[in-house]
Amino acid sequence: MNAHTQISATALPFAVPSSRWDDSVAAKLSEAELLLYRSNLLGSDLTVTNFGGGNTSAKIVETDPLSGAAIEVLWVKGSGGDIGSMKLDGFATLYQDKLLGLEAHYSGPDDDDKMVGYLPHCTFNLNGRAASIDTPLHSLLPFAHVDHVHPDAIIALAASSGGEAATQEIWGGKIGWLPWKRPGYTLGAMLRDYVTANPGVEGVMLAGHGIICWGDSAKACYEHTVELIADAANYLNAKLAAGPAFGGQVTAPDADRAAIVADLMPRLRGLMTGARRKLGHWSDDAEALEFTGSVEFERLAGLGTSCPDHFLRTKIAPLTLDPARLRDDAYLAEKIADYRAMYAAYYDRCKRPNSPAMRDANPVVVLVPGLGRMTLATDKTTARLAGEFYGNAINVMRGAEAIGDYIALDEQEAFDIEYWLLEEAKLQRMPAPNPMVGKIALVTGGAGGIGAATAARLLREGACVMLADRDAGAVQEVCNGFAAQFGKDVVRAATCDVTDEAQVKATFDLCAREFGGLDVLVANAGIASSAPIEETTVELWDRNFDVLAQGYFLTAKHAWPLLKAMKAQGGTSVVFIGSKNAVAAASGASAYASAKAAANHLARCLALEGAPEGIRVNVVNPDAVIKGSKIWDGDWRKERAANNKIDPGAELEEHYRNRSMLKRDVLPEDIAEATYWLASELSSKSTGNMINVDAGNAQAFTR
Template identity: 45%
Template sequence: MTKKFKHVDYLWDNDEAKAFNDDQVALFLYRSNILGADLRITNYGGGNTSCKTIEKDPLTNEEVEVMWVKGSGGDIGTLTRSGIAGLYTERLRDLKKVYRGIEDEDRMVGLFNHCIYDLDSKAPSIDTPLHGLLPFAHIDHLHPDALIAVAAAKDSEKVTKEIWGDTMGWVPWQRPGFDLGLQLEKCLNENPGIRGIVLGSHGLFTWGNTSYECYMNSLEVIEMASEYIENKIKDKGSVFGGQKVQSLAIEERTEKAAQLMPLLRGLCSSENQMIGHFSDSDVVLEFINSNDLDRLAPMGTSCPDHFLRTKIQPLVLTLDANEDLTNSEAVLAKLEPAFGQYRKEYADYYNTCKKSNSPAMRDPNPVIIIYPAVGMFSFAKNKQTTRVATEFYINAINVMRGAEAITEYTSLPRQEAFDIEYWLLEEAKLSRMPKEQPLSRKVAFITGAGGGIGKAIADKLAAEGANVVLTDVNEDSLKEAHATFKRDISTYAVCDVTNTESIASAYKKAVIEFGGVDIVVHSAGLAISKALEDTTDKDWNILQNILVKGQFDLAKQGTVIMRKQGLGGDYIAIASKNGLVAGPNNVAYGTAKAAQQHMVRLLAAELSKDKIRVNTVNPDGVIVGSKIWEGAWAEGRAKANGITVEELPAFYAKRNLLNEIITPADIAKGVFSFVAILDKSTGNIINVDGGMANAFVR
């Protein structure tokens, strides 16, 4: 029977669970995944789960207890066997014999490796002893909004007793580590029979004899806290001191965000280029429009997982809700002092709290930026990280909302927060992160990306880490193409490059999704091969509009965004050998391609002062996988060369110097070279044609 909960999702499926045949590790992973699927229960990457099983020791062949626990840097919602650590429970508990106190925490983490049972283990996290020193078979350590609200409320211990009576323990705030594990063990020994423990300013520990019992215990405890907070909010009648500012209409908010995000992105990227995210959910608007925003926002977040992702506090903009954002220079003049003050305050925080062995100060720019009446902006190294930062700050809002309803919100002291943020173990975790891909901080806008060369370019840039905005006039093709990309790294927008408003709408989508644009690739096109007397005005105009005017309009509007960001950029035109080489039956197409190529040179000369590089990739003979070779164009080229359509691929391969068939993926490599390698090249052409002597540009 499905259990009913109001404030959490009950996701346990008995049929699915039975399929694991009592494999306790598989059930622990299943429990972890369904807990992590509900962001009210824990954030991405937050919390950890474990189970204990009896295994055969490979050295003694004796039965031993092994604890399986989420490893360092993992996420319970996506946890798999490769993301957990397996340790001898008794060896872990034996570490109590060598523990020398709080100053010994970092050394203890190194000693966890001496407790490893499973040689394929993920690196054990700092929370490992919190699970190992408790005796239960299945344990959840979660960061539910409702529980952190209780944990962060003034008089948290008293509130815990009011909600759960003697069935829950409570321990005051303490940095995670071996000693906190000892405190949990002590709390349990002094309160036998409790169902869980609230960690002050931190989160929740719950347990059970089976994975299902543990799961149900966690949900029930969270539900009780949520109900308690809901009733408190009803009694108060309002939260955050009521509304101070009225939200703009959704269309106005979106327009303001699109105008502002490139400016914010540029300011946030003063040290490292960032990717943006925008949120104007009801939860966000309730907080940022409230009377208590000015009091609560500077206090910072309480849960370590929150401020590690969002920085200790947000930047609240003082722009008026009805501010005219069309004058970028005037708006920038107002924003720059605010960013300067934020960076100064962050440096003061660092210098006041740092120790002799503290890591160097990290990027002092804000991660979370609040614009009352409009929404919340987040900026981080990639889309996933910035989206997750948004989710974490929304969780922090929920925590403040609950704590304020209960009694009063309290945050961690600055020194405690610093000691977490600049913990050497946290620095070590950061050093283990995979190396960033070359385009991971870039946003690429690609026309004609519904298939053919445009799709291949999007594939290549995304494979190298870029966030890609796929555009095409055909929405069905776009949806199909977009479905091949991973979450977070892509979006799509229907875009008719012959229509100025359509281009503006597509750019707005890119800005709202990612904060701006760094790379524009004009790959949209078609080809018409006709003799002069057969070429109509319609043929001429459509080629000029798509290839030439479209390129002009894309460059004109894209440059506005790039200049706002102040980060430079790349513009790549996908032209053709036909712009360099004269041939029969090609007057309209060849002229348009030549115009594209010369426009690139003109733009390169004009935009160099903005560090915007403008270059051309010239394909030739891209038959396999290219959309323009469908239909009349292929027939026209076959006729012009005296061969059949079926003979075209071999014909084009034989006529180039390398005798190679050219594919859309080859063109994509040319684009990648310009945007990732040839960073001091502008106004240039790369011919990707297998070598056509008559198309040599020198």
């Protein structure tokens, strides 16, 4: 995070989009591909729409696979997709004539949910992509190409008391206005009837919801959409130029906000108890700092968001905190308890006889003057997106207040969207999360064989991982590979020499800011040396103890407060990667073996100290992990070969394999498997233990 973000003295301007259509690309595309091209252009431009927001459609003539006749098919973005990143399989395809025939089943607004149930019966060509609730907005309009988007500049108009007048002023009647109505068949029918009654209209503003417009071709529709957004942005920017937004600034950005957030987020996370742990995301962008530092901050924050897309990601309202009381744990606990009570009261006021049970009552968005915004959710991507959507909501409030009064979503309407039965059914169909989703792990020596294998094992089970290693280039390369495999949200890298306490603290602070805290520490950073006692220098002795004993001590010390914060949520885990040599005496490696023994004994001490705090501490003792190991690629290989009087090549691997009782190679993935078991809830009743992963060595038996 940039710890030096500054904000402008006046309101931030709305970004003005421009056309990115490329005729040379479009010329090669089919009608369906043109729809995808248009959709990707719109969705990949955050001045046009936000992630997952908006929907697009085209009515395309296809050959009916049953009759062979040419028929009209509606291609429309499917439920839950993102137009910026979707592929052709992200569109639902439906018989247009069957969609129009559905009106025979519609008798009024109370039928909206019933009408959704008919959409699968209109599916064309066995397409399994579910149609979205917005499908009627596209099918009931007579136009070949339709875009429905809700960028900030448009929602600012749609969520302002002055929005309808501004719409008339900007477009002179070419763009119509419809009052708020929840998405569904009724809104689609209202829209169709409005267009029929106003034949010259070129689009319609949907209060609180966005804009819908159309064109005769994919290009015309796309450029019309972009032009309308640019018109709105230019209009609002002119209004905002008159002076500072939100009544002006009263709280400046805190110069120490990065350090404050690193301390605050783990404590907030620990207090947000529930069925699943939270992951955090912090933003100190200009929007967040301007809003939280303003005169009107508390008033506007209390109103909540307006657009359904914003609301579904951010809950009915954010939690706001007093920056002067952030070190007071009792204050934080009281504020979160008050928020949960507020949410429960909201649920009780608005629930219907058939409403689903109340969901998690913890806040998603936490706002602090001088710090910006923090968002917490059950996975990192959701937390990040919630933050981005609240950033959109801030922009909307700024623009809405520039032309009138900001209008938030009505409380009952908000509840009916949040607890919509069809949305609940979709949630119930989602697969169970992987066991480590919601957990945060930090792995030292993350660029090495065991460290990278352990990180991969944790990532596969859903954990977020902070990789720490003193080799900046290597750890970033490993991080980039994992980001490509598992997604960029769940993995970060830090350059950290575990013998440098300042670097260790900075790494844990970064983990707290990036993910919200810590649940699992894997202390793995290591070196190895081999020398007879007469040739073991004080420098060599100290170097082993600096890395293998003091390094483990420093990582445990700075992990401890983050781990303690999660006591109320079932506890946390520390795993030391030890060595067979920590248990069995080693000839010619006294410095290495003694330092490893010290680290293992430290783990036993920490198991005693950590138990009352719910912190489990265990050890994995590997032996002869040669393949994929950076340590064995260096002098250690030559030194151990010389000590055993064998060739350092293939003969060395054979020596260690045959030395084991099971006569098997030990791989980094084997150590990772044992580490995962100790890090996970599978070993929730184990602490103070050692697991040997050495293919069998009687000298190293712990009992």
